[in-house]
Amino acid sequence: MEVHANSIPSEITAVTNQHTVALFVSADILRYVTTNSGKVREARQYLDPDAIKSLSYDYTEIQATSLRPIAATGAHEAYHYTDSPVLVDDAGLFIDDFDGFPGPYSAFVENTLGVKTVQRVVESESEISRDATFRCVLAYCDGEAIEPSDDEYLNTNTDTETPPVKLFTGEVSGRIVPPRGNGGFGYDPIFEYDGMTLAERDAAEKNEISHRGRALTAFAEWFQAR
Numbered sequence: 001m002e003v004h005a006n007s008i009p010s011e012i013t014a015v016t017n018q019h020t021v022a023l024f025v026s027a028d029i030l031r032y033v034t035t036n037s038g039k040v041r042e043a044r045q046y047l048d049p050d051a052i053k054s055l056s057y058d059y060t061e062i063q064a065t066s067l068r069p070i071a072a073t074g075a076h077e078a079y080h081y082t083d084s085p086v087l088v089d090d091a092g093l094f095i096d097d098f099d100g101f102p103g104p105y106s107a108f109v110e111n112t113l114g115v116k117t118v119q120r121v122v123e124s125e126s127e128i129s130r131d132a133t134f135r136c137v138l139a140y141c142d143g144e145a146i147e148p149s150d151d152e153y154l155n156t157n158t159d160t161e162t163p164p165v166k167l168f169t170g171e172v173s174g175r176i177v178p179p180r181g182n183g184g185f186g187y188d189p190i191f192e193y194d195g196m197t198l199a200e201r202d203a204a205e206k207n208e209i210s211h212r213g214r215a216l217t218a219f220a221e222w223f224q225a226r
Ligand SMILES: O=P(O)(O)OP(=O)(O)OP(=O)(O)OC[C@H]1O[C@@H](n2cnc3c(O)ncnc32)[C@H](O)[C@@H]1O
Pocket: 033, 034, 035, 036, 039, 057, 058, 089, 090, 091, 092, 093, 106, 107, 108, 110, 111, 184, 185, 186, 187, 188, 198, 210, 212
């Protein structure tokens, strides 16, 4: 994957429900690392599109039962690849009565079974609750030392060769329903929150309540206060 040299904007602006936050980037642009164009669309809706560049870099996804170590190792790898600030986005759908499955395996399940099959399996089990949670973990790395994390994974995997990452988590709880809506991507048509599926909302409306929007808010607040 070729990385292009870019002009270097001095700030990133994040628009939250309440206010506009200017995020100052000292050295370089911020690269949003994902192969998923839907994630990029939502990040660009939230963060100033001129100051954030998408990087379609397919980092190694380690096997793990939660998203945090996957995002953290992805950020290490992507930072070494680009040598510039990166934000890795790892997400998944956790179905309560399936012990959180597909969770970290959400992409594999979408690509093999498809989201309609997931919905039909949930619906076919009368004893099974429809409750589910979407989670998003953003992992930021810019090569600078970041204060010690309270993250259990990071503290037990201290590697002085790899710069520390900072993790931001967002989640939204809802229920699995038959597909509705044409917006969004992935599991959005089968995930209902407050009477509407995520696919029935535009990117701004989804960001207001979604796992990604909440993780982006946490990132923006931390970045601004840095
Ligand atoms: O790893 P990258 O390159 O970022 O792209 P990906 O699509 O594989 O990204 P994930 O592993 O994080 O995605 C897990 C799955 O969850 C889906 N997904 C992620 N965020 C979603 C969202 O906001 N709404 C609906 N589905 C989502 C996505 O389509 C995948 O099938």
